[in-house]
Amino acid sequence: MPSNAATTRLVIVESPAKAKTISGYLGPGYVVEASFGHVRDLPRNAADVPAKYKGEPWARLGVDVDNGFHALYVVSPDRKQQINKLTKLAKEVDEIFLATDEDREGEAIAWHLVETLKPKVPVRRMVFHEITKPAIQAAVANPREIDRDLVDAQEARRILDRLYGYEVSPVLWKKVMPKLSAGRVQSVATRIVVERERQRMAFRTAEYWDILATLAVTNPGKGPRSFNATLVALNGDRIATGKDFEPTTGRVKPGAGVVHLDEGGARGLAARLAGRPFTVTRVEEKPYRRRPYAPFITSTLQQEAARKLRFSSQQTMRTAQRLYENGYITYMRTDSVNLSETAIAAARRQIVELYGERSVPPEPRRYTGKVKNAQEAHEAIRPAGDNFRTPGDVAKELSAEEFKLYELIWRRTIASQMTDAVGSSVSVRIRATTSGGEEADFGATGKTITDPGFLRAYVESSDDENAEAEDAERRLPNLVKDQPLTAEELAAQGHHTQPPARYTEASLVKALEELGIGRPSTYASIMQTIQDRGYVFKRGQAMIPSFLAFAVIGLMERHYPRLIDYDFTASMENELDEIAGGDHAAVDFLTAFYFGTTNGAGDQDIARSGGLKKLVTENLSDIDARSVNSIPLFTDDEGREVVVRVGRYGPYLQRRVPGEEQAPAAEGEEGASPGDRAPIPEGLAPDELTPEKVHELFLGGGGERKLGDDPSTGEPIVLKSGRFGPYVASGERKSSLLRSQSPDSLTLDEALKLLSLPRLIGVDPNGAEVYANNGRYGPYVKRGDEFRSLDSEEKMFTITLDEALALLAAPKTRQRRAAAPPLREMGVDPLTEKPLVIKDGRFGPYVTDGETNASLRRGQTPEALSIEEASEMLAEKRAKGPAPKKKAAAKKAPAKKATKATKATAAKAAKSTATKATKSTAAKATKATAAKAAKATKATRTAD
Numbered sequence: 001m002p003s004n005a006a007t008t009r010l011v012i013v014e015s016p017a018k019a020k021t022i023s024g025y026l027g028p029g030y031v032v033e034a035s036f037g038h039v040r041d042l043p044r045n046a047a048d049v050p051a052k053y054k055g056e057p058w059a060r061l062g063v064d065v066d067n068g069f070h071a072l073y074v075v076s077p078d079r080k081q082q083i084n085k086l087t088k089l090a091k092e093v094d095e096i097f098l099a100t101d102e103d104r105e106g107e108a109i110a111w112h113l114v115e116t117l118k119p120k121v122p123v124r125r126m127v128f129h130e131i132t133k134p135a136i137q138a139a140v141a142n143p144r145e146i147d148r149d150l151v152d153a154q155e156a157r158r159i160l161d162r163l164y165g166y167e168v169s170p171v172l173w174k175k176v177m178p179k180l181s182a183g184r185v186q187s188v189a190t191r192i193v194v195e196r197e198r199q200r201m202a203f204r205t206a207e208y209w210d211i212l213a214t215l216a217v218t219n220p221g222k223g224p225r226s227f228n229a230t231l232v233a234l235n236g237d238r239i240a241t242g243k244d245f246e247p248t249t250g251r252v253k254p255g256a257g258v259v260h261l262d263e264g265g266a267r268g269l270a271a272r273l274a275g276r277p278f279t280v281t282r283v284e285e286k287p288y289r290r291r292p293y294a295p296f297i298t299s300t301l302q303q304e305a306a307r308k309l310r311f312s313s314q315q316t317m318r319t320a321q322r323l324y325e326n327g328y329i330t331y332m333r334t335d336s337v338n339l340s341e342t343a344i345a346a347a348r349r350q351i352v353e354l355y356g357e358r359s360v361p362p363e364p365r366r367y368t369g370k371v372k373n374a375q376e377a378h379e380a381i382r383p384a385g386d387n388f389r390t391p392g393d394v395a396k397e398l399s400a401e402e403f404k405l406y407e408l409i410w411r412r413t414i415a416s417q418m419t420d421a422v423g424s425s426v427s428v429r430i431r432a433t434t435s436g437g438e439e440a441d442f443g444a445t446g447k448t449i450t451d452p453g454f455l456r457a458y459v460e461s462s463d464d465e466n467a468e469a470e471d472a473e474r475r476l477p478n479l480v481k482d483q484p485l486t487a488e489e490l491a492a493q494g495h496h497t498q499p500p501a502r503y504t505e506a507s508l509v510k511a512l513e514e515l516g517i518g519r520p521s522t523y524a525s526i527m528q529t530i531q532d533r534g535y536v537f538k539r540g541q542a543m544i545p546s547f548l549a550f551a552v553i554g555l556m557e558r559h560y561p562r563l564i565d566y567d568f569t570a571s572m573e574n575e576l577d578e579i580a581g582g583d584h585a586a587v588d589f590l591t592a593f594y595f596g597t598t599n600g601a602g603d604q605d606i607a608r609s610g611g612l613k614k615l616v617t618e619n620l621s622d623i624d625a626r627s628v629n630s631i632p633l634f635t636d637d638e639g640r641e642v643v644v645r646v647g648r649y650g651p652y653l654q655r656r657v658p659g660e661e662q663a664p665a666a667e668g669e670e671g672a673s674p675g676d677r678a679p680i681p682e683g684l685a686p687d688e689l690t691p692e693k694v695h696e697l698f699l700g701g702g703g704e705r706k707l708g709d710d711p712s713t714g715e716p717i718v719l720k721s722g723r724f725g726p727y728v729a730s731g732e733r734k735s736s737l738l739r740s741q742s743p744d745s746l747t748l749d750e751a752l753k754l755l756s757l758p759r760l761i762g763v764d765p766n767g768a769e770v771y772a773n774n775g776r777y778g779p780y781v782k783r784g785d786e787f788r789s790l791d792s793e794e795k796m797f798t799i800t801l802d803e804a805l806a807l808l809a810a811p812k813t814r815q816r817r818a819a820a821p822p823l824r825e826m827g828v829d830p831l832t833e834k835p836l837v838i839k840d841g842r843f844g845p846y847v848t849d850g851e852t853n854a855s856l857r858r859g860q861t862p863e864a865l866s867i868e869e870a871s872e873m874l875a876e877k878r879a880k881g882p883a884p885k886k887k888a889a890a891k892k893a894p895a896k897k898a899t900k901a902t903k904a905t906a907a908k909a910a911k912s913t914a915t916k917a918t919k920s921t922a923a924k925a926t927k928a929t930a931a932k933a934a935k936a937t938k939a940t941r942t943a944d
Helices: 016-026 077-090 104-117 133-141 148-175 186-202 263-273 298-309 313-325 341-355 400-416 505-515 523-532 547-559 566-580 586-595 604-608 611-618 691-698 748-755 801-809 867-880 900-943
Strands: 009-013 030-034 095-098 123-125 207-216 226-234 237-239 278-290 421-433 439-451 484-496 536-539 542-545 630-635 641-647 650-656 677-679 705-709 716-722 725-730 733-736 759-763 769-775 778-783 786-789 824-828 835-841 844-848 853-855
Touching (some): 009 077, 030 077, 207 263, 207 439, 278 439, 313 400, 313 505, 523 536, 769 801, 786 801
Parallel strands (some): 009 030
Antiparallel strands (some): 207 226, 278 484, 641 650, 716 725, 759 769
16 A cells, blocks of 8 residues: 555545544545535425526426536535535645445546545545455555546436436326326336236135145155145146136136136045055156355345345345445445455355365356346455454444344355255155046155255245245155055145235345346335335335325326336436446437437437427326326226225225216316215225225215114214214214224224213312313313313223312422433444434434434434444534524614604695505506516426
8 A cells, every 4th residue: 555654645435434444444644534425416406506597497407408418416405514624625635535435326426526626636536345454455556537437327317317207207296196206217116016916906816625635654664654745636637726727817727627626526535535545656856956046236135134134125225334334244236246256265264164175165156147237346245354254253243233134144155155955856646546436646745955055054035935945854755656655634625826925125126126127226215215205105024005106107107108118217227337338428318318319329219209308298288187096996786986086185985877977076086975985094905995895985975984873862873084083973972082092993882982071070069060071182171261181091981070179179280391211322422432312302203412413314213223324314414514593683773753743744645645646556566466476486387
């Protein structure tokens, strides 16, 4: 590593945690500072646009589409103070090293830093894929220049996404709902989830039966005495299994040529086979061999962390980021499965130490990636360094989730260089004949692992939770052809076909990867974005599309199908890769996409349509909002069409007879009688709107539910949903549900208690009535204008008159609330060495070191926030500096008191002038006001 005592170098990285780690490796002569990620971006809104550009027609986009797609970049408001600090440091050093991540995003950040800081000293680009002392020293010793092709590719991607989002999103605002968003990848990801839900909605289950036989051998030897076999054929025809049924009808597929057993058929056949001899007709044994999996790339790490650790994609990447920045693993955004020679040697040495020489193959393993458009020239994700640290070595240094992820990465890396798992598999066929001559064939399979090889270190999980683990064995007795067997039990068993499984974050990432859509750096943000936008919600691990997603995707499919086409989206990734490789010009790509002129480049279908700009403006009038926001379900028994309407206040059900006139309605909000509408409970999945469920929701009109009749009045008691939540009603009486009550489980007795409120407790000695009731601020007792709160809802129904009077007699004092204890004590900040705690504040939880506070971001929870994340949040907040204080309004000077003469003179003058000027002044004022309003409206539209 070069060293010159007279030379000072500024090293700029992206995060404070990384800065602290690298600083310890470089020593004196180096100043290491963080940029806190991106320092510039396109304007987020009209307020971000500099004054000199506000009048430009392209200012809304932040991209001058008519001038070579020149981008307008502005320094993020929360980065200005840090930029000032970096600018000052840049003037005090002799050389600058840009040590941002080695991918397109990192390359772009490095370029933006140069453009923003405008340094007068030499600038070098240093790159590394792990933060270890040898890697950092090698990176300093071998810098390079900024790769403009990578920067151009990232800039083209950013501009492309801005054009897509800013041109398509307004269509959704006008035709579906305000504040929605569309995106080049997020819309495609949403489409994938919606299509899977449509398949589930169209699915019709089928029932089929077979027979499970428990068979025994007479002389088992060393093997097991009995085993299970399943009926597979009857009289030579295969028994139907789940794959033989059509998913949309539940019927056997035409031409399947299978025997479909129902319950009666299966039980009858089992009875006819009871006591009959069983004979082995075929035994096939084959060698079993399983190769290890390749080391992790970004997508496979997210998939396995979701399966094994139940981590979300965001949680996986946050944890991996901390492991990388603190020197435990290599760079975690990669689609390369390669391992360096150093890493292979380290893995092989460790395998010998832990599992013995027999577990290492003679030659190192090399892997070839299967990802479409793999681009990043990194290693796979592996433990950092030339000698891997075992999980035991780092256990005391890592948090619980960091340890789990590190162990997963370590095991996968080690296993990738171990020997194959080997053994044998056997397939057996057995036949029995009924007294009536029916030939029933049964099948069984077994697997024996003689050398587990890599399975000692790692077993991959499956998206199918019912799938058998790869290291599981199924041992069968030693069987030979014509061997007789005895049936100990014959059990008829029924099965139902299952709809296709919903996507999880892991399987959706896998689907995007297989389609060639998205990149390692974007998968986690895509998963989060489609949830934040309200297009997808999670139930456990399953990702369920909202009805809002159905409306948005329906609009896109009907009017902009190319924009959410899988091949088209993947082709854009290809073209961005060509730009990154220097084989294609970014401006040609963007021109083809936006204006439709190809010059031999770009998508031909988009070009023929005139490009994105023409596509979203000319066809806008063709989009019928009511149709877009209506999702047909089915026609009920009375011939009424049942649809889901996506309205301003959420989705609801509507039914109508085809051909009947209804008042038109914007966004489906009006136009049907209340009895023909019913709310859809929050969290109900689209495929759960079966005819039975829909009928239940329509019961009572608008989804009301009758709980029973009041025994004292005979009037029905009904549970309803109102503007302020659920309530019960009977005649003129109404009462909201208590906080502890749920509409789903409310009983008639509970409703009667609610309707007894306000409850007359009794009369005090002075004849004043005392009541118990429930109010806006909770339960209370009341006498006249006196109120006292109750400490529980149940006391409204049990408190006695004496207890109520004692409570009312006590002085009404406002006790200062004691300071609430912190939600969590985190430990010591690694940067400032101050204790960090998470507290609950007025606007939600926040982390503090006693001097600086930082609110938790959306998606962060006090339980899951790591100390590294908290430290970085506080460091970023400190970098912004204190919020500017608002200037106090200047006090007006007191008006001088007018004399009587002055007042009289002024009054006369006003009176003589007012009569003549009133009409003229009013007219002028009206025109001026209208002009100002029109001007303000125009400005607002331009800004938006």
